[in-house]
Amino acid sequence: MQTEVSAIVTPAQFAQQYRQYLETNGILDSAYRLQKQPGGSVALPVLCNKLSQLHLLSLCDTVAPGSTCIFTQVKNPILSKKSSVKSCHQRLQEELHELVKLSGVLWNDQLSCDLPQVWKRHGDMIVLNENAFQADIWKTLEPEVWLVVANALGVKRIAKAGRVSADGFRTPKVTLLLGNDAWVHHIDNGIRYTFDVTKCMFSSGNITEKLRVSSFDCTGEVVVDLYAGIGYFTLPFLMHAGAAFVHACEWNPHAVAALVKNLELNKVSHRCKIHKGDNQQLPLRNLADRVNLGLIPSSEEGWPIACQLLRENRGGIFHIHHNISLYAENRGAAVDRKNLVEGRCKEQEQSLTAMLPASWTERTKSSSDSTTPAFTCLCAKESILNSRWKGPGNRLKVETNCGTYCEKRIFIHPEWQSWAESVALRIKNLLEILHQKQWRTNILHIEHVKSYAPHIDHVVLDLECRPCDEN
């Protein structure tokens, strides 16, 4: 059966502005996806009953002066992700209802709450959330129940997640419910990953950061990834950012096994050296143009080694991951881990400091003029006339003085700013102690990766570090 939906078609450069306007005014039909049309324009599905004649006549001027748009019908529209998940969900519910009924048990509200609302898909495996299928009845229906779930969701294997362990390996507590093999294949952004879901974590929530790393220009650079895992950032550096060589450090043997395979799968093994074991013992120095510190809640214990890795004569860039807590009670909860890490960092700093004459350390302590504000993202030619905070993704809708709208990535939160400034200062000090000469650090950007409740922000600080006598 052929279906049709009404749509507004506009050139690609105006599509986001139209989407925002139609969404804000309840006109966008979110059951369907935006679709590219032959010739490069974009069709935005709309709810016809919400779109008056007046809208149509004034749409171009209201949304984006100078734009064009036409009203049309799109044949066989593609369901949006939300709608397809919904239809999977409906199918799952119907088939589980049937299974429970056949077992002679009456369906109840608790069973409805037990149904998974979201899940992760890795190739032919679904990983269910830890709060799905809690009731005892599901145990009695094994293995049929997992066959039903696999069938409804169109996969062959089912696993269920627990919490990621707070051990240094960040081991996920994932159990295989259907299937014998826990290795999965996953493709994102053109990169192939394989890993054992029960042994290694795959941070799908970091996708925006992986895309950002992919967009860097690291042509000819030597990069060190201090917390490589299965290669979440190592591979984007090699495959998309153009890094000449990556040193990847990882101490979890299961993650190392996956990293070896992933480098092979993507044919970049010859441009990467894996350093197995604790990165604190890394025998390298003075070689990196860039160091990635992808460990949360804090990568602080990696700062001294990162400073040691940076090229002494020209410095480079650090990408420092950190969880910033905006509420005092969260800070209290994070205290144990922080003390542990800070203890290790203080020891490292003290042993570095002990090597130096007192006059030098006094001088480096008092030089606090190196940091510059992070707020460097806005183009100097534009002034903000009107802006709207858009939450995660760190975006702001900005109306510029030339009358156009655009979305800017922009830093706003003062807590992130003060954290970044203190990091910039501490790293400047570490570099000065280590190299016995003056350095400057410059906050290039603060990226908001994601937020956790109750208000913890995972951010990445891009910190430029240069010796003052740079040549």
Ligand SMILES: C[S@@+](CC[C@H](N)C(=O)[O-])C[C@H]1O[C@@H](n2cnc3c(N)ncnc32)[C@H](O)[C@@H]1O
């Ligand atoms: C959060 S995972 C990182 C994965 C990846 N960077 C990401 O964000 O998706 C951190 C990784 O660092 C490794 N790791 C933690 N501390 C380490 C250390 N001192 N030396 C080497 N690897 C370490 C863990 O085993 C884990 O695989």
